[in-house]
Amino acid sequence: MSDFIDLVLLAMLALTGLRIIFLKDLFAVVMLFGIYSFLTALIFINLDAVDVAFTEAAVGAGISSVLMLGTLALTGREEKESSHSSILPLIVVFITGAALIYGTLDMEPFGNPDNPIHKHVAPRYIEDSPKEIGLPNMVTSVLASYRGFDTLGEVVVVFAALIAVLSLLGVPKEGQEKAPASGLKSHQVLRVVAKLIISPIILFALYVQFHGDFGPGGGFQAGVIAAAALILYALVFGLPNAVAVIGPRFLKFMAAAGVLLYASVGFFSMYKGGNFLDYNKLAADPVAGQHYGILIIELGVGITVFAVMLNIYYAFGNQVERSNIQ
Amino acid sequence: MNFILDHYNYWIVVFLMMTGFYIVITANNLVKKIVGLNVFQTSVFILYISEAKVSGGTAPIVTEGATLYSNPLPHVLILTAIVVGVAVTAVGLALIVRIKRAYGTVEENEFKKMDDAI
Numbered sequence: 001m002s003d004f005i006d007l008v009l010l011a012m013l014a015l016t017g018l019r020i021i022f023l024k025d026l027f028a029v030v031m032l033f034g035i036y037s038f039l040t041a042l043i044f045i046n047l048d049a050v051d052v053a054f055t056e057a058a059v060g061a062g063i064s065s066v067l068m069l070g071t072l073a074l075t076g077r078e079e080k081e082s083s084h085s086s087i088l089p090l091i092v093v094f095i096t097g098a099a100l101i102y103g104t105l106d107m108e109p110f111g112n113p114d115n116p117i118h119k120h121v122a123p124r125y126i127e128d129s130p131k132e133i134g135l136p137n138m139v140t141s142v143l144a145s146y147r148g149f150d151t152l153g154e155v156v157v158v159f160a161a162l163i164a165v166l167s168l169l170g171v172p173k174e175g176q177e178k179a180p181a182s183g184l185k186s187h188q189v190l191r192v193v194a195k196l197i198i199s200p201i202i203l204f205a206l207y208v209q210f211h212g213d214f215g216p217g218g219g220f221q222a223g224v225i226a227a228a229a230l231i232l233y234a235l236v237f238g239l240p241n242a243v244a245v246i247g248p249r250f251l252k253f254m255a256a257a258g259v260l261l262y263a264s265v266g267f268f269s270m271y272k273g274g275n276f277l278d279y280n281k282l283a284a285d286p287v288a289g290q291h292y293g294i295l296i297i298e299l300g301v302g303i304t305v306f307a308v309m310l311n312i313y314y315a316f317g318n319q320v321e322r323s324n325i326q
Numbered sequence: 327m328n329f330i331l332d333h334y335n336y337w338i339v340v341f342l343m344m345t346g347f348y349i350v351i352t353a354n355n356l357v358k359k360i361v362g363l364n365v366f367q368t369s370v371f372i373l374y375i376s377e378a379k380v381s382g383g384t385a386p387i388v389t390e391g392a393t394l395y396s397n398p399l400p401h402v403l404i405l406t407a408i409v410v411g412v413a414v415t416a417v418g419l420a421l422i423v424r425i426k427r428a429y430g431t432v433e434e435n436e437f438k439k440m441d442d443a444i
Contacts, residue, residue, distance in 0.1 A: 003331060010338040010372075017345040017365055026357055033361050040368050048385040048396035049375045052405050056371070059412045064364065067412075071357055071419045075432045079355040082435070089351045097344040101337060109332035111381035113394065118380060122397040126386065136388035138398040139405070147402060154406040161413030168420040215387065220409045305409060312416045319423055 005046050013039045027077045030068045037061040050216040051139045054208075058224040063309055066231055070316035074323055134287040135213045135294065143218065144294040148277040151297070152262055155304050159259050162252075162308040165315050172239075172248050172318035183238030194236040201229035209302045213291070219298040223305025231313050239317045251311040258304030262297045269293070335376040342369035356422045356432045360415060367411050374400040 016036045023029050037060030044053035108115040129141040143151055184190055205226035212218030234242035266277040274281035279293025342365060349362025378400035386398035422432055429437040 007334065010335065013372075014338055014341050014345075017342050020361060020365065021345060021349055021352075026355060029358060029361055033364065036365065036368070040372065043372060044375055047375045047379045048383060049378065049401045049404070050385045050387070052371070052375060052401050052408070055405050055408045059408050060364075060368070064412050064415055067416055067419055068357060068360070071422055074423055075357060075426045079353070079358055080433050080436075082352060082354040086352055089348060092351070093344045093348045096347065097340055100340040100343070104333050104336035104340060107333065107336055109328075110335050110376060111379050112332075113380045113383070115377070117377050117400075118397055122399055125398055126395050130388050138386040138388070138395070139401045142398050143402045143405065150402075151406060154410055157410050158413045161410075161417050164417045165420045168417070168424055216385075218405075220405060224409070308413065312413075315420070316416075316423070 002046060006043065009039055009043045009046065013043065024079045025077060026072055026079055027069075029079075030065055030072065033068070034061045034065040037064065051137075051218065051221070054216050054221045055224070058221055058228065062228050063224060063231075063313075066235075066313065067316055070313075070320055073320045132287070133290045133294070135291070137213060137215060139216075140213050140218055140294065140298075144297055145279060145290055148266075148279075148297065151301065152259075152266070152277070155259055155262055155301055158308050159255055159304055162255055162311055165312050166252075169315040169319055171252075172243065172314050183241070184236050187236070190236055194232055198229050198233055201232070202226055205229065209298065210295075212298060213294060219301030219303075220305055223302040223307075224309055226302075226306045227309035227313070230310050234313065234317060239314070239321055243314065246310065248311055248314050251307040251314070254307035255304050255311065258300045258302070258307065261300035261303065265293055265296050265300070336373070339369045339373045339376070342366075342372070345369075354434050356425065356434065357419070359434075360418050360422070363418070364411070364415060367407075371404045371407065374404050 013036065016032055016039060020029055020032050020036070023032065037056055040060065041053040041057040044050075044056055108117075125138055125142055125146065129138050129146070130136060133141040133145050135141050205222045208217035208225060209219060209222035212222070230242055230246065233245070265279075265282075269278045269281045270276055272281040277293070277297075279290045280286035282289035282292045346362045346364070346366030346369060349365065350359050353359045353362055378397040380394055380396050383394040383396045384392045386395045386401065425437065426432050429440055431437055
């Protein structure tokens, strides 16, 4: 049954991808991309990657689509006719595709437990991580503990992306006069529904943040979901109102604080006599130490991702509002 | 039939990758190019997650009665890659906004013409 679902979903994904090529209306392209992301999330669930599916649904279908729509509001929604000839690209794509398909013939059969990928380090993660780390969710154990260096690097990349976006688009000013057409004043249904669901979304984000050790979830997903709640608020009630709740200057501080919180756990474990990010030294009992360490660094990840996503949205939203005034 | 089922995921991945590639090289509009890059990126994610799947296994969260788990390592790599991906997409879109402000267009052939005129 699972194989059948896989067949159907992947076929739907291929059709969606194919449709994106031929559409000239970019608004429709972005909407199709949202559908594409949701289908990908479903495929990830079917392939047992629940944490990844969670992230893809929140990030790909949520934040990516909103940012692309924000860009379209500034650049226009129609793609003009291309002056390229389409024959040469088609040949290039077919040759590359044929070479890759030829390559897949040597790949291990899908789902076989004896594939080399399952023989190297994975058995150790699966067998020992519940005892060594004491968490049922192996993905969180690997993410936060075994590959803690890696995750620190990723968080720094996300932070650097915020700096890049802000240096390109500028920081929105706080307390500026309200734009006349800000928010959706005439949509009463949207306003009521948004008010009803924003607080449950934030509550859910906190649940995902702190339950990530035991079930699917963690700092990355929680940060994105919490940012989505405030983006919804900004979309329906206007950017100035959202900026009044959490300002961009405070968010910049938060984004840096999350990275610092993560790194300081590493330095604290060095101070305690261990290696960088060696959580075993954080408490007398190594398993308890692991638990403290993972809780704190996941919090750092959550704070940074939340602040970065929301601040990037503010930067785009501010551009749109400015172009509306002019 | 088994041969097809064993490789079906990889073939779809190649198809999606080539779809994204085609959009990137033929699209005239920069926003559409970014969508193409994202399609390409997602195909790589699906490749990794397909590799991690073990037939008959369950999600890598310890539960009573489960003995076979899918491989958690690719899940971790892709989870972080998705978040980094959206951050990088945001930088790309910010560049597009600046290009629009500088040239008044985001169609590749139009601002290329302006550059050539200089």
